[in-house]
Amino acid sequence: MSSDKDLASHIIARGERVILRRWLAGDVGQFIYWLSHGEWRLIDAPWFGYRTVTTAEQEKRDREWFTQQLNGGEESLLNRSARSTMPCVDIGVRRALVNRRPLG
Numbered sequence: 001m002s003s004d005k006d007l008a009s010h011i012i013a014r015g016e017r018v019i020l021r022r023w024l025a026g027d028v029g030q031f032i033y034w035l036s037h038g039e040w041r042l043i044d045a046p047w048f049g050y051r052t053v054t055t056a057e058q059e060k061r062d063r064e065w066f067t068q069q070l071n072g073g074e075e076s077l078l079n080r081s082a083r084s085t086m087p088c089v090d091i092g093v094r095r096a097l098v099n100r101r102p103l104g
Contacts, residue, residue, distance in 0.1 A: 023078045028066045
């Protein structure tokens with residue numbers, strides 16, 4: 001388990017209810033779950049299809065990919081997509097809405 005100091009070095013932005021941080025090795029289980037759950041899969045590049053079940057082979061491949069990306073340095077997909085390119089600005093928004101319903 002990471003210490004608070006290790007975790008702090010991964011934080012990109014912090015809000016009242018949310019912390020945006022880089023991926024950690026312990027996140028692999030949540031990453032694999034995320035690939036096969038959630039409404040986002042139905043609208044994010046639907047031409048690729050989406051999973052409803054993750055096979056043992058897919059899970060192994062996903063774990064290997066995650067570990068490879070995590071250890072790939074600043075230019076890996078996991079680290080590059082987590083990079084903050086603009087300063088965070090508080091615009092007064094307190095919750096995200098989808099179809100007038102709170103998200104999350």
